[in-house]
Amino acid sequence: MGTFEGVAHGGRFCAMCHEASDIHAGGHYSHLGTDNVIRQRDAFDIEDVPAEVDFFITNPPWNRKILHPLIIHLSAIRPTWLLFDADWAHTRQAAPYMMFLRRIVSVGRIKWIPDSPHTGKDNCAWHLFEPDYPGCTAHAPEFFGRSLHVA
Secondary structure, eight states: OEEEEEEEETTEEEEEEOOOEESSOOOEEEETTEEEEOEEOOGGGOOOOOTTOOBEEEOOOOOHHHHHHHHHHHHTTSOEEEEEEGGGGGSGGGGGGGGGEEEEEEEEEOOOSTTOSOOOSSEEEEEEEOOOOTTOOOOOOEEEOTTSOOO
């Protein structure tokens, strides 16, 4: 969970992390010079978040039986950035969720294992999902290629 309040870091704006969690306990993350423990928490157990939390950011399971309900669940609470395979948006299975998709930011192939000489074989993208709101009309998500910057 994050907030748009942030800090300047190396000339760039960095959002502040409110909490880091995973389905498995343990691990640490560093944020603003502090070492924090990653809490064990199932994202489907999140029902409400503090007012200062502006969005969720996560690399969810790519299993569609988990991913699709997660899109609906988290984006109903706050805008949600999810990192998963870029090809998803080009499939029929994505159709019911496209009304919630606002932005796609291409990142290409990711090196999941830091010391590995290889990247993954799937192209990835950040997907921003937000709930529909009254008066919302049909729209196409904004697409940002790898050479473009998100405003």
